[in-house]
Amino acid sequence: MPPFDMAGAVAKVRRAEDAWNSRDPDAVALAYTPDSQWRNRSVFLTGREAIVDFLRRKWAREQEYRLIKELWTFAGDRIAVRFAYEWHDEAGQWFRSYGNENWEFDEAGLMRRRIASINDLAIGPADRLFHWPSGVRPLDHPGLSDLGL
Secondary structure, X not given: OXXXXXXXXXXXXXXXXXXXXXXXXXHHHOOEEEEEEEEEOOXXXXXXXXXXXXXXXXXXXOXXXXXXXXXXXXXXXXXXXXXXXXXXXXXXXXXXXXXXXXXXXXXXXXXXXXXXXXXXXEEOHHHOOOOOOOOOOXXXXXXXXXXXX
C-alpha cells in the first residue's frame, strides 16, 4: 500500500510481473481501479473491461510471452519500472520488447494510472534469454540487471 518503502515497492513489482506472466486477463485486471487509465504504446484505455479486452488481444498475438520487471524508482504512491519480455508472432518470429512503465496507485493499492513506453527488437531463437515454463518466473532465474539488459 502507498506510500511505498523499498521492500513494498519491490514486492509490488514482483506481484505485477507474476500476474502478467499468468496471462490471465481477468486476474491481471483486478490489480487496477475500475476506472484505471492506461497508455500502452499508442493505445489509450480506460477501465477494467477495456484492460481485459486489450490483454486478450495482446496475448493472442504475443505467443509464449515471458516477462521480467525490475524496480527503477518509487516515491509516495508512484512506482517506475523497467521491463523486457520475449514472445513470438504467428509466423514464429521472436521479439524482445523493452520498456518503461510509470504507475500511480490509489490508497487501497490498486493502480489507477499506467503509462507504458515499449520498443520491439526482432531476435533469433538462439538470442532468447527467458527460458522457463509458461507462468511465473522461477525465483532462481536471473533478473534484467543480472542478464545485462
